[in-house]
Amino acid sequence: MGNRIRRHADPFQCRVAVGVADWLERYCAAGHGDIWLDLGCGKGELLAGLAENHPEIFFIGIDVRRKIAETFFPRYRYVSNLVLLHGNANLSIPSMMGQKKVCRVLINFPDPCDHKPRYKKRQMVNERLVEGIRSILAPDGVVSVKTDRRELFHEMNTLFLSSLKPITAATAVPLSNPVVSEWEAECRKKSVSVFSREYGLGYDSQIE
Ligand SMILES: C[S@@+](CC[C@H](N)C(=O)[O-])C[C@H]1O[C@@H](n2cnc3c(N)ncnc32)[C@H](O)[C@@H]1O
Numbered sequence: 496m497g498n499r500i501r502r503h504a505d506p507f508q509c510r511v512a513v514g515v516a517d518w519l520e521r522y523c524a525a526g527h528g529d530i531w532l533d534l535g536c537g538k539g540e541l542l543a544g545l546a547e548n549h550p551e552i553f554f555i556g557i558d559v560r561r562k563i564a565e566t567f568f569p570r571y572r573y574v575s576n577l578v579l580l581h582g583n584a585n586l587s588i589p590s591m592m593g594q595k596k597v598c599r600v601l602i603n604f605p606d607p608c609d610h611k612p613r614y615k616k617r618q619m620v621n622e623r624l625v626e627g628i629r630s631i632l633a634p635d636g637v638v639s640v641k642t643d644r645r646e647l648f649h650e651m652n653t654l655f656l657s658s659l660k661p662i663t664a665a666t667a668v669p670l671s672n673p674v675v676s677e678w679e680a681e682c683r684k685k686s687v688s689v690f691s692r693e694y695g696l697g698y699d700s701q702i703e
Pocket residue numbers: 534535536537538557558559560563582583584585602603604605606607617618619676677678679
């Protein structure tokens with residue numbers, strides 16, 4: 496036994512890919528509608544709030560951390576227009592959407608837990624993910640990105656601008672009853688600045 500070091504499983508090594516079969520039946524049962532996708536949804540509270548306020552929209556959340564999924568997702572099992580799934584977004588986008596298109600992709604505070612350079616490969620937003628998102632986005636679809644880390648924001652902005660067009664703040668349509676994610680609520684409480692931007696395919700006259 497001696498000095499044996501106990502290693503914890505790294506949740507970001509999760510090889511679980513979400514597929515169409517994980518949500519399509521619920522989507523059909525809910526009566527179809529626009530689809531919104533939250534990548535790295537955490538406990539799923541943001542989507543649960545949105546799902547309550549927008550029964551006409553179908554929400555899918557995905558998070559890589561099994562413990563979070565097992566602890567928090569079951570409490571929203573009965574919300575008919577919401578599916579929260581455990582899996583790795585990097586292994587699931589674009590295949591998890593099949594032929595369906597997404598009206599809004601939410602990426603809120605997608606930071607890995609540890610910001611050390613050696614963990615950079617865990618960063619969810621990379622060139623491949625951006626390409627995948629582009630291919631599942633509806634013609635007038637929107638990708639909304641938020642983070643409190645300036646450097647990460649600029650990095651993600653460069654990646655998204657290589658494939659998508661920015662949408663001006665003036666044309667972003669606010670939801671009637673804005674609900675914020677757990678991390679955004681925390682930033683507001685601590686008066687921490689949040690960097691955010693929205694992107695689209697550029698087929699719309701609203702786009703810069
Ligand atoms: C800082 S938390 C933010 C959670 C939530 N979006 C919010 O704003 O409150 C980042 C979340 O992204 C998740 N995440 C990171 N990489 C992921 C990946 N490749 N696939 C799915 N989820 C991921 C983490 O497990 C974590 O729950």
